[in-house]
Amino acid sequence: MTTSDCSQVSFDDSDTRRDEMHNTMETWVEDLVDEVDDAVSSEQFQEWLDVQSHFHDYSYRNTLLITRQCPNATRVAGYRTWQNEFDRHVTEGESAIWIWAPIIAKQCPECENSPSYHDRSDCEYDETSPEEWSKGLVGFRPAPVFDISQTEGEPLPELETEATGEADELVPALLEGASMLEVESKVVSPAEWTHGDARGVCQYRSPSERPLIEVRDRENSADLAVTTVHEYAHALLHGDVDDETERSKRELEAEAVAYIVGRYFGLDTSGSAFYLAAWEGEESEAILDRLERISSTAAEIIDVVDEVITDE
Numbered sequence: 001m002t003t004s005d006c007s008q009v010s011f012d013d014s015d016t017r018r019d020e021m022h023n024t025m026e027t028w029v030e031d032l033v034d035e036v037d038d039a040v041s042s043e044q045f046q047e048w049l050d051v052q053s054h055f056h057d058y059s060y061r062n063t064l065l066i067t068r069q070c071p072n073a074t075r076v077a078g079y080r081t082w083q084n085e086f087d088r089h090v091t092e093g094e095s096a097i098w099i100w101a102p103i104i105a106k107q108c109p110e111c112e113n114s115p116s117y118h119d120r121s122d123c124e125y126d127e128t129s130p131e132e133w134s135k136g137l138v139g140f141r142p143a144p145v146f147d148i149s150q151t152e153g154e155p156l157p158e159l160e161t162e163a164t165g166e167a168d169e170l171v172p173a174l175l176e177g178a179s180m181l182e183v184e185s186k187v188v189s190p191a192e193w194t195h196g197d198a199r200g201v202c203q204y205r206s207p208s209e210r211p212l213i214e215v216r217d218r219e220n221s222a223d224l225a226v227t228t229v230h231e232y233a234h235a236l237l238h239g240d241v242d243d244e245t246e247r248s249k250r251e252l253e254a255e256a257v258a259y260i261v262g263r264y265f266g267l268d269t270s271g272s273a274f275y276l277a278a279w280e281g282e283e284s285e286a287i288l289d290r291l292e293r294i295s296s297t298a299a300e301i302i303d304v305v306d307e308v309i310t311d312e
Helices: 017-041 043-052 060-069 079-086 115-120 170-176 221-237 244-264 272-277 291-311
Strands: 088-090 097-106 135-147 151-153 184-188 200-203 212-216
Touching (some): 017 043, 017 244, 017 272, 017 291, 043 272, 060 097, 079 135, 170 291, 184 221, 200 221, 212 221, 221 291, 244 272, 244 291
Parallel strands (some): 184 212
Antiparallel strands (some): 088 151, 097 135, 200 212
16 A cells, blocks of 8 residues: 655645645546555454454344444354454353344244244144245344454454644644634543544534534544544535435545645555545445535645644
């Protein structure tokens, strides 16, 4: 995967600034498309993808059960699955998270019960013997699972998505510029963070209230800055979008904005490629289709931050 040019750029000539910014951002978006394609074909991403395939997609009901019992859960699996698939072991003394697991068994074609329940029902179906029945969902049973935080053993492969570089000046400027972007923004300590594994969140409120941006504090100021920009982009672009099918497109736009703004201020944002590669359902070329939205939003944030820094 290629690495972003970490030298900060500037567009000082007011007569040509707009065209220069647009052309540069278009080039950077094309770079991001190439980086995403490289990320998808990389060995690191394939190893990560293989591990992800072993985790189940849980129903809304089970997701709610997991969240209620373990609010900060990120990856859950059964006791034996952790051992056999991931070479990890549940830590002694941990309490299970209980979910509903499907029961798959031979099923009566008419009453759809398993053979034992069929025999006790009023169903008179006898055209074929139970041995010939197809398998299907006949019910649910409580099943224990455990979050990765409750286990120890071999580490799972991770994608390096964090930005790097010097951003000690950028973070305060972003926070100070929040009002100019018509958002409310704050950095929250890890001890007070209530949004699980998320690094940042954008909360849309009533039309009379500005979107609330919260980012989890961390030592890496570059990643803190890029996360803040990502959430700003959500606030500026997606306040009127509530279609869940648009979620991957929203993430694509927000991360592309973060990539451009971070790169403009001299940060290495090449980790954005892995971030976007992990979002299914959207080809990397779709970033180009949304170039105007991405570049205009990035330019708006850059202008505000530049103004704040210049006035200091």
